Amino acid sequence: MIEFRIDSRSGVAPYHQLVHQVKQALRLGILREGDQLPTVKEVVAQVAINPNTVLKAYRQLEHEGLAAGRPGKGTFVTRSLAGASLAAHQALRQDLVRWLTAARDAGLDDDSIDALFQTTLRAGTGEGVA
Amino acid sequence: MTAAVKTHQLSKRYRRGRWALLDCTLTLPAGKVVGLVGVNGAGKTTLLHLAVGLLRPTAGTISVFGEPPAARATQLARIGLVAQDAPLYPTLTVADHLRLGRSLNPGWDHGTAAARIDRLGLDADQPAGRLSGGQRAQIALTLAVAKRPDVLVLDEPVASLDPLARREFLQGLMEAVAARKLTVVLSSHLLSDIERVCDHLVVLADGRVRVAGDVEDLLATHKVLCGPRRDPRRLPADQHVVQASHTDRQTTLLVRTDRPILDPAWTVTEINLEDLVLAYMAAPSTPAERPAVARNGVQVGR
Numbered sequence: 352m353i354e355f356r357i358d359s360r361s362g363v364a365p366y367h368q369l370v371h372q373v374k375q376a377l378r379l380g381i382l383r384e385g386d387q388l389p390t391v392k393e394v395v396a397q398v399a400i401n402p403n404t405v406l407k408a409y410r411q412l413e414h415e416g417l418a419a420g421r422p423g424k425g426t427f428v429t430r431s432l433a434g435a436s437l438a439a440h441q442a443l444r445q446d447l448v449r450w451l452t453a454a455r456d457a458g459l460d461d462d463s464i465d466a467l468f469q470t471t472l473r474a475g476t477g478e479g480v481a
Numbered sequence: 482m483t484a485a486v487k488t489h490q491l492s493k494r495y496r497r498g499r500w501a502l503l504d505c506t507l508t509l510p511a512g513k514v515v516g517l518v519g520v521n522g523a524g525k526t527t528l529l530h531l532a533v534g535l536l537r538p539t540a541g542t543i544s545v546f547g548e549p550p551a552a553r554a555t556q557l558a559r560i561g562l563v564a565q566d567a568p569l570y571p572t573l574t575v576a577d578h579l580r581l582g583r584s585l586n587p588g589w590d591h592g593t594a595a596a597r598i599d600r601l602g603l604d605a606d607q608p609a610g611r612l613s614g615g616q617r618a619q620i621a622l623t624l625a626v627a628k629r630p631d632v633l634v635l636d637e638p639v640a641s642l643d644p645l646a647r648r649e650f651l652q653g654l655m656e657a658v659a660a661r662k663l664t665v666v667l668s669s670h671l672l673s674d675i676e677r678v679c680d681h682l683v684v685l686a687d688g689r690v691r692v693a694g695d696v697e698d699l700l701a702t703h704k705v706l707c708g709p710r711r712d713p714r715r716l717p718a719d720q721h722v723v724q725a726s727h728t729d730r731q732t733t734l735l736v737r738t739d740r741p742i743l744d745p746a747w748t749v750t751e752i753n754l755e756d757l758v759l760a761y762m763a764a765p766s767t768p769a770e771r772p773a774v775a776r777n778g779v780q781v782g783r
Binding site: 399 | 514656679697753
């Protein structure tokens with residue numbers, strides 16, 4: 352079971368925050384296939400958000416094939432996002448650390464690194480689509 | 482979409498006073514949590530009191546599930562109210578309030594009410610006058626929910642509460658919404674709370690409805706455009722200007738449109754709920770004061 356939190360100042364719609372937190376938990380292996388997600392009532396009692404927001408987040412997860420509702424029981428995780436890629440994390444992290452060191456040596460601060468990463472990620476995604 | 486509350490040109494003028502509410506035409510969908518926002522004196526409490534039948538319209542109509550709010554006793558039973566500052570009888574105990582609720586309301590759900598008081602850790606023999614503001618608000622909410630209304634109206638329920646009591650109150654309210662089909666209409670100045678709990682929004686200013694709609698739709702159809710200075714009147718016809726500001730070189734606009742912004746001169750950013758509400762609250766009140774906007778046909782005062 353996971354606990355949700357809502358950051359009202361983030362500017363990110365609450366339902367996106369819920370979806371993101373579930374995916375993050377799936378990526379990190381905190382949630383696994385078969386795990387139950389908190390019920391709508393539990394979520395709203397915990398973080399005081401609109402029940403429709405929770406339903407919408409769960410529908411989105413179902414739509415993406417990550418969770419499924421079982422009538423009268425609740426919503427359950429049907430697929431993990433960690434899977435095979437988890438094994439590759441370690442090597443990628445080492446590469447990233449090397450790259451970060453190089454970036455700092457070149458005089459980039461954290462904000463510049465983040466900006467460079469985000470624009471490159473977006474550009475890469477754009478190329479992938481085109 | 483079923484309408485929980487429907488108004489048509491609803492207007493209210495107090496004795497020898499100004500119009501507290503004018504030409505207010507609204508449809509509040511059933512099953513939603515509707516947030517009502519506006520500065521003090523905008524007409525929020527007047528609208529809520531008309532909805533629960535405490536006031537009668539000077540002109541226009543209001544109906545709750547198709548009938549006037551105070552049409553008859555069965556209709557009043559469908560409407561719950563948590564009034565400002567959660568008024569209770571100070572000398573009566575918590576248990577007395579529940580007993581009163583039970584004998585006055587035909588659809589009273591005593592089990593849920595008692596369980597809720599228990600869960601809140603309240604002493605049932607305590608007089609209401611000795612409770613904290615947060616506890617009184619929780620009791621008022623318990624009483625209103627136990628009545629099992631179809632529409633629950635709350636007039637600034639959390640305004641006087643500390644942050645913890647406020648959060649606990651909203652948790653209780655959202656639990657009630659999750660537990661059964663319930664339409665909620667609540668007024669608040671706290672936009673962060675509105676953003677958390679509401680999925681429909683009504684902005685009132687000077688007794689008129691400035692904007693109303695599903696939060697998601699409102700956020701999706703409003704865009705902030707920033708670019709070189711230009712005349713907002715020369716925008717595509719489907720872009721309605723809500724707010725415009727200029728420096729000698731730059732123009733920033735808040736526009737409402739269903740279509741994507743194609744003009745590459747604009748830097749387009751999304752808007753958050755708080756900025757959206759503030760823009761509508763600040764917009765001038767009469768169409769005459771805003772020729773550029775009137776020509777673009779923005780909806781105000783409806």
